[in-house]
């Protein structure tokens with residue numbers, strides 16, 4: 010087996026994804042070849058660093074995922090409650106304002122001088138008196 014061949018397969022050797030015969034071939038080569046053994050040691054260092062980094066990266070994700078699962082029911086409940094509360098408060102506000110408006114309307118109607126209000130409403134229809142320019146034009150002709 011050539012050095013280059015062995016070096017190319019050492020990653021898979023460390024991963025454990027080689028067949029038994031391939032592992033035997035590499036083991037045999039490593040016994041006699043110090044260069045490839047050194048290369049394997051360096052590769053092993055990188056490999057363990059890589060694995061430890063992977064673990065470090067995975068841990069917080071796992072924790073946050075677990076935490077999210079744990080918090081999920083409570084979060085959902087509050088998330089659902091607030092819009093309901095908001096609509097309920099808004100509905101209550103609407104009922105109060107409509108009720109208040111009706112009450113104000115009733116009070117206005119019950120006032121003894123409500124006839125004045127009718128007069129005020131009817132005044133704009135008295136066009137000639139309300140618009141002097143028209144009256145001026147009418148008298149001019």
Ligand SMILES: [Zn+2]
Nearest residue numbers: 012042044045
């Ligand atoms: Zn070698």
